[in-house]
Amino acid sequence: MDLAAAAMSIHANVERVIDGKSEAIDTAITVLLAEGHLLIEDVPGVGKTALARALARSIDGTVHRVQFTPDLLPSDITGVSVFDQARAAFEFRPGAVFANIVIGDEINRASPKTQSALLEAMSERQVSVDGTTYPLAPPFMVVATQNPVEMEGTYALPEAQRDRFMARISMGYPDATAELAMIHGHDRVEPVEELESVVPLADFTAMIGEARAVHVSDAVGRYVVAISTATREHPRIYLGASPRATLQLVRAAKARAAMAGREFVLPDDIDVLAEAVLAHRLIVDRGAPPAATLVRDIVATTAVPQGS
Known part of the structure; x- marks a missing residue:
């Protein structure tokens, strides 16, 4: 399967979950293929998290979801060194950022200090904890969702953080036809749970190299x-x-x-x-x-x- 055909397969697979949002799906696949990060800004309940999960399942990638809250700590994202008494040594326990696709749900509900914990991972694809650097395996993509800043309990992302995101999209409400299809398609089981991989992770990694060329x-x-x-x-x-x-x-x-x-x-x-x-x-x-x-x-x- 060539790159264009593989991209079409991923698009069709994700579209089984996200109805009527072809342009948003295309942009998400483009950003993943370009080794970037995606910011999805919209009101709750329009499928922001479902899009990220469907994308991860389509390429058989690992996915971690982080629910950003005011009490979330930077170490919850990057990981922490814990002393192992049996070995008399510190052991690194990876945080949620160690995945192919990291879903930062409602990123603007966390404090700026916690938001900034993603900066090194997003720009350098590595994490430094206690003087040791841990690389993040490719492909690596942060898909952050945020509600409009005007909503209660949110913190505006600083300029340095926004600049790390390759693209920002807005999902928008589905049209009447797509919303009606959701009523019949989501009433028994969550569609994203039934998705299977259409492109092996190793093949997608090779596709990234082709796009770069x-x-x-x-x-x-x-x-x-x-x-x-x-x-x-x-x-x-x-x-x-x-x-x-x-x-x-x-x-x-x-x-x-x-x-x-x-x-x-x-x-x-x-x-x-x-x-x-x-x-x-x-x-x-x-x-x-x-x-x-x-x-x-x-x-x-x-x-x-x-x-x-």
């Missing part, structure tokens, strides 16, 4: 840089896209191209992903249009540089 021309590279630069120079944007954002937009575009069966990135790949990858990283002035609207405007007015 997709070609990005100089013209497309200049196009991405032009978009990022425009966010930094926009008069209504206080904080523009970081260099990390530029790199992650390219990585996501390479994964999308691979899923489409191409060995090269098109400007269209950048256009489709720009909002999901860039908008959550920007800080706009008071009274300005939403960041997503500004990103769409920038993409629409940025010319694609000519050349190979």
Whole structure:
């Protein structure tokens, strides 16, 4: 099975659980294939956690779920060294972050100190505890869900934390047809529990390498840089896209191209992903249009540089 066919199989498998959200599923698969992390922001009960669990089951990966609460400690996430009296030595007990897909449920209900415990794992794919570094096995992806910041009992994610997420999506409510299908499909058993793997974990790891090898021309590279630069120079944007954002937009575009069966990135790949990858990283002035609207405007007015 080639990469494009495998991606379609994963999509179809996840769609058995998440009805009517094809675009959100595509973005989630793209981020996983690009070795990124996904932030899902929406109200409770729209399938955020189910999407992550279905994705993990589809690739036969390990999955750990962390329910973020105000009393959650950083060591609950990273792990802790415990003294073993029988061996007269400290033994490391891994935390919830040691999995292929880590679901951080309602991440903005934990304190900023606990949220920051994920920073090293997300950026360097390792955990340091008591001076010892423990690598995280690939593939590794954090799928964090959060309710809108305006809701009671939430803490806004700091800029450094948001910048670690490759993309942010919103699930939204299902349409009437999809919601009716849920009534009949979820009344006897939870559909995600019946999902089986469609792509072995080793095969998916190989797919990541294929996506990484997709070609990005100089013209497309200049196009991405032009978009990022425009966010930094926009008069209504206080904080523009970081260099990390530029790199992650390219990585996501390479994964999308691979899923489409191409060995090269098109400007269209950048256009489709720009909002999901860039908008959550920007800080706009008071009274300005939403960041997503500004990103769409920038993409629409940025010319694609000519050349190979």
